[in-house]
Amino acid sequence: MIPSKKDVQEASVRVAPYVHQTPVVTSHLLDAICGASVYFKCENFQKMGAFKMRGAVNAILQLSNEERSRGVVTHSSGNFAQALSLAAKSLSVKAYIVMPSNAPSVKKEAVKGYGGMITESAPTLAAREQEAARIVAETGATFIHPSNNLNVILGQGTAAFELLKTHPDLEVVLTPVGGGGLVAGTALSVHYFGKNCITIGGEPSVADDAFRSLQSGVIETNKTAPTIADGLRTNLGDVNFPIIKELVPKIICVDETEIIAAMKLLWERLKIVIEPSSAVPFAALLKEKERFRNKKIGIILSGGNVDLLHLPF
Amino acid sequence: MIPSKKDVQEASVRVAPYVHQTPVVTSHLLDAICGASVYFKCENFQKMGAFKMRGAVNAILQLSNEERSRGVVTHSSGNFAQALSLAAKSLSVKAYIVMPSNAPSVKKEAVKGYGGMITESAPTLAAREQEAARIVAETGATFIHPSNNLNVILGQGTAAFELLKTHPDLEVVLTPVGGGGLVAGTALSVHYFGKNCITIGGEPSVADDAFRSLQSGVIETNKTAPTIADGLRTNLGDVNFPIIKELVPKIICVDETEIIAAMKLLWERLKIVIEPSSAVPFAALLKEKERFRNKKIGIILSGGNVDLLHLPF
Known part of the structure; x- marks a missing residue:
């Protein structure tokens, strides 16, 4: 464990x-x-x-080339959304970011600035998770949790x-x-x-x-x-x-x-x-x-x- | 020159x-x-x-031991008052600081925290200069101008x-x-x-x-x-x-x-x-x-x- x-x-x-x-x-x-x-x-x-940049980088680097080619997904309204976007950009990987519709526009802009592709969801955890699952199903991208993922933790x-x-x-x-x-x-x-x-x-x-x-x-x-x-x-x-x-x-x-x-x-x-x-x-x-x-x-x-x-x- | x-x-x-x-x-x-x-x-x-710490240190280090023993004086309501106080303290020299009576108390406290001895003057340049001159006359301390002094400039x-x-x-x-x-x-x-x-x-x-x-x-x-x-x-x-x-x-x-x-x-x-x-x-x-x-x-x-x-x- x-x-x-x-x-x-x-x-x-x-x-x-x-x-x-x-x-x-x-x-x-x-x-x-x-x-x-x-x-x-x-x-x-x-x-x-x-610090979230560290976990995001480590998680993406642990993916196979095949996985990387399909991109990564997370749901976050905070620093991890930006971290995954920038880490993905640094490694030429697509990043799908699910953000609640009520997220501050300054945070959405920051994610866009780092190249993240934003999908809006209703502002509940269930809606965010559902939207992320939909993207995983449609694109084959890998879901990366902001904190409950061993490679993120190690990063x-x-x-x-x-x-x-x-x-x-x-x-x-x-x-x-x-x-x-x-x-x-x-x-x-x-x-x-x-x-x-x-x-x-x-x-x-x-x-x-x-x-x-x-x-x-x-x-x-x-x-x-x-x-x-x-x-x-x-x-x-x-x-x-x-x-x-x-x-x-x-x-x-x-x-x-x-x-x-x-x-x-x-x-x-x-x-x-x-x-x-x-x-x-x-x-x-x-x-x-x-x-x-x-x-x-x-x-x-x-x-x-x-x-x-x-x-x- | x-x-x-x-x-x-x-x-x-x-x-x-x-x-x-x-x-x-x-x-x-x-x-x-x-x-x-x-x-x-x-x-x-x-x-x-x-940066004012640099000029204050250089100016005091250029004084003779005899001069150092009599202390230094300046008038300032800003960073140089703190700089001269701390530089003087680092070199075991007394620092007399003339501050206008309307200087914010947070600045006076900072000067005291660095060991500077404050004398209050009326809040005009003339009054500050006069008070500094009086201290020079009474104590033999060396006046150090915050910016118009060659050793301060070099510092x-x-x-x-x-x-x-x-x-x-x-x-x-x-x-x-x-x-x-x-x-x-x-x-x-x-x-x-x-x-x-x-x-x-x-x-x-x-x-x-x-x-x-x-x-x-x-x-x-x-x-x-x-x-x-x-x-x-x-x-x-x-x-x-x-x-x-x-x-x-x-x-x-x-x-x-x-x-x-x-x-x-x-x-x-x-x-x-x-x-x-x-x-x-x-x-x-x-x-x-x-x-x-x-x-x-x-x-x-x-x-x-x-x-x-x-x-x-």
Whole structure:
């Protein structure tokens, strides 16, 4: 069930030519505030502005030539739609993107800009899934789930793999938890390539399905997910949950005001643009400082795609 | 009048241990928009968030031990107040900072945070100068002007020196023009270390004193300077103007809406936080694209100290 060390290493070699080896930044002032040494892996500087490029590239690269010739399909209103479009374009593969009819036009434009072919569906998960299934049936394209796909998970883990390569003595790596792809991939890299290092997730309190899933041992869902961290509103899946259950000992929940305050602090001190979801693990660190005191912490800053006209502060 | 090649090189060696060698970033999309190859030197990631750290460090390092023991003085409501405070602290020197009584409290707090000792003055240039003169008389501290001081100018030029070291084939380096320290220092580095490279300034149309000074051949002033680029409201001085007259062939003026649009575009695409002044040279490039077509352009992104609660977009 759990991929091997070799799987993780091979994914890292596979995606490297197609993604940025993003920088790692630090701040004396933030370290002083946290009482820890924090290394921020800047996936906001990744191609298309988020770590999702990694998983999309890895998934497409694992397809046969025959499969690639028929294209790929996903349904997403967020970063994965852009990631799959750009990854497909880089590899000369067609990308069919199912987006809900109420998706913001700026997101549709971004997908089109990366060459994705958009099909609109009614704004429900069932309608999106049905539309994607129709495209698969008609075109023979391969469906790639944004987070519940092993090759996507392995791709997302390459950010932490890179981080541990340059900072092998990290004691904790923190990531946001949304659909579970990033935290599961990160946990695999940490498990195989960390030295005495663990993975901890940060999750919005108002979308705490993963926190509850770890407690109950089965996949829980959110009835509502009214969080500003728009990348974290989704639920775990049956491919990533077993990995998370095995390798992520703890998820810390944070309130919306804590997310916004953490986001503003990161913008002010690191002088970088990150999306609200990226601030969640740092908010978790600030919330439970004692747990992390004097440790060396890695944080995956997941992305930088934020609407500058509607900032929360 | 014009410093020598050796002066420029020595300043670079002198300040290197005390400043960040800031990264240079690029964007395929911005290159496509500009029709040129643009290399952004990220002084927003510099210590205290702006290039001014360089000039402050260089100026203090040029003082004798005797002078250092008596401290340094400046008057500034902006980045130089923070820069001199932090540079002085790094070198165990006292910094007396004269700030107008109406300076935002966030700026006063930042200066205090870096160890600067603040004296308030009435909010006029005359009152600030008088207060600084009083401190010089009473303490024997050395007055260091934010932009009209040769060692400050040489320090500011080290950003372009670093940029040319990693990108020796730049054909143009663009900087904002405010008090003249950055553009003069940059012009010196470009003159001595560029290969067929020139320096061009960007200036707000509503504070176009340097543009008019280049035309008339004497230092012109602004009656008003209602620009969002708050670092560029000041006038040139008799130390930097001769250098600018000799080595800066062109200043391009841009409107406020052009500055704001350029700032937003840089935030969105580079995922970095820059202050409005930093967007001015990029706005100049966008405004006169034909002049720069297919060229290799360096841009000094001067700083990232911006009030996130009062963004212009």
